[in-house]
Amino acid sequence: MIKKIAKDEWASGLSKLAKTYRLFGPVAERGPDGARTFHNFKALAPGELPDLDLGNTRLSAKSLVFPQSEAMFTYTLDEDRDDHHILKEVPADGMSRVAFGIRPCDAKALAMVRMNFDTPEYKDPYWLRLYEATTFVGLACDAPCPTCFCTSTECGPYHEEGLDLLLCAEGEGLLAKAITEKGERLLADAGWEEAADQDLGARKAAAEGCITSRIGTDQLAEGDLLDLHGADFWEDVAFACINCGTCTYLCPTCWCFDIQDEVFKQEGQRLRQWDSCMFPIFTVHTTGHNPRDTKTQRVRQRFMHKLKYFVDKYEKGIMCVGCGRCVRHCPVNIDIRKVADLMNRYTSDAAKAEQA
Template structure:
């Protein structure tokens, strides 16, 4: 595993070189926060400001994405035929400044879009053509609990290259062939030694929030589903969807057609299990008409259904966004603890 040093003067020059062969994205100011945006000429990503408001998933999986186009004009030979949009652009994408927890989320999400039975090209192809340049997290927030869920501030899983800032310079650990190709394209090649492990240990020691997911798999699903604590958890919930939109491992979407005149397109948009219409059926029946049922669905999916289906941990990377952004202070760490410790009352004889 090769480590290189990127001096300050080479950093900005390298980014400009990359824009010749990549569509480059990174954290940029957006009102009172930071969001991942495509970098224009002369722009450099703003690193070191904690997690962005939304995760990097929007680069791979946009909030609104056109899948097919069609025409209803019967004078045209291809009328009423769906045409898939071109997925590959002229340039591959690279994202600079990805937090390790965001990169790890793609492994969890991929199980939904890329399985032995089905591959979703609208997710798989953009993901596979994107290079993820991570930025190690030396100052985790009080809401971060990534080390409790198999991740960490220096986690390398899902990344192609991992950056660490030292003074005005960067040290980078090249993790994959895509990461090596990006470094070459940027002109970053100075071999170096850097003690990643000491920095990793120091960063992990700063994480004070912990949860334990042990025992969730052994819990009986129907016991948790029918538990009486959901009313208390969901009492203050507004069903605003902030938790699901900010979560890097939420993947639900809705598909709609939009037509103007005779020209139409089929698009998919992020959706949320917090919304009333999410499970509304064509018959008018809604199996989750109440907000408490929708709150239960979110946490059961993250902390129980995913665990039961894949036996690969919870569907969470511990980024803490939902804790930070929830307007009524619902905390997934507390919910996990309640679920883990729940014991149903004994049945009367």
């Protein structure tokens, strides 16, 4: 069921939604000279429209459900208070949210990351509350970037997993395809009800055809984990790495975090913030012993986690949606596509050698 949203209905629908939802969308950041630099997801100010004229946001959409810093608990150290030294949950913001303009790759990434935060044994209330409160309104990619390789990661420019609604540009207006009930409700709430006699199939095929960058992952599940861990190419892959956190912070499927306490006078908070396996202190023991002491070990951890450990653990493919952010913004041009191919080829060569 595809609906048509004319240009003026877009703004009026958004203002209707703003009454019951908190709205988020891509907003252009501006440099000191006022020039548009890049987009990030932000809460939309009253009347502000999401800027849908973008490649993709510089940071992934993960911050919508997993903010870079987040308060988990508050407490007081004031011993005159009855509840001193007892942690109290930060009250949840119960309001429903809409994330406009999320690319299909980012939506799929969130659905994958859910496997980490929503397990049979434990549920992360912070992540899940925001995820479940959010209606994800995707924006199909008709002009993918040269670094996009989403068609190699069981994703794609019109991929629907993790989305409630998919938008694509149509002339001055938009087409909207509801994928879930949440999405249908949003269309109704916004008053976008005009049916369009359209099919997205041809557009999807055309967009997929634009994606020229591909990686091979078919052998990764087969190979031996320790063999790959001990492969000879890691030193070369990691040579240029400066061990910054750019790749992990920009990545939609990286979720590692740190927990820290901060106290101001007597009032404290327990916070959690993003962390990165690229940083040496990520794994350092109190004794000073560091199991991943060298940058080569840390670079290997990042790629092995995404392309082997995750594959083996969940049997749902690689932990990468092909958004290309780490490729575009790595300060030293380390390219996950090259590494994936190295790993895949290594496994396939090892298998061939065994047969021979």
